Amino acid sequence: MPELPEVETVRRDLCRHVCGRTIARVRMLREDMLIAGGPSEVEQAIEGAAITDVGRRGKALILRFSSSYSLIVHFRMTGKLYPLATGAKLPAHARTVFEFDDGGRLVHEDVRRLGTLELIPSEGENCALTLTNIGPDIFEEPPSAEELADALERRKCAVKPFLLDQTRMSGIGNIYACEILARACIRPDTPCDALGASHVTRLLASTREVLVEAIQARGTTISDYRTGTGGPGGFQHQLRVYGRADEPCLVDGCDGTIRRIVQGQRSTYFCPVCQKRARRRRRR
DNA sequence: AGGACGACCAGGACGC
């Protein structure tokens, strides 16, 4: 599932491969994925325009055009965006095809069609529906220890659902939430307001480490995700807990067994031995 | 206020 490292990988790949190229024609095969404007508006806005930049906020990818329009793509679960090899057949679940004036094609594929496309004038990007309720990107604009401690103190919910909440900080999804907490040695069901200063420090450091390593590995491919060149990522081989229920903990010297629990209707994986639950602090 | 849960969507795994 495309989370921050996956979308960042796609962004970097597309910057390299499609920036500067001009769209001759856009074909929208599933118009219902467009959440603002109609297909004809998209055609008018981007046909004849060049892709000038590819941006990202959280899990949202932003294609910027020389016509001063932006197309915001949210992959949700199964979205992919990559240049199609010359002469290659269109994939079964192609939803939008961008045809370049040099003959190349960029294809937007989404098996489950949960993803969205949104056209918006670039100057009004921040008002896009896709980006309302999406907080600062946790990789580009991470909170300070003080800010994070403050946010945690105000919440009683478990720390894992807190990490999934995109409104304060954006980009972390189910897989990386599990991995970050494993790295930080914090139990996912620890209440936010039980976490102290040392936990906050570990949480921030682990977040940074996991995201950096996952981006270096070009993201995690479990089933659908593909990079911006159409290939799989590599971080699935470096996962410590996600998807490893009943398997041994990989931490040196730890004899724990990975457990799976459900939080907010989502799978959570952790090692009950090396991930400690903080004791709730006494409040005065 | 904020938590729980269903809807959206389609395919893969699994049981009978």
Added chain:
DNA sequence: TGCGTCCTGGTCGTCC
């Protein structure tokens, strides 16, 4: 073989 059921999960909307 073939069908039904469950599971996957990001985000939004609804309800309590």
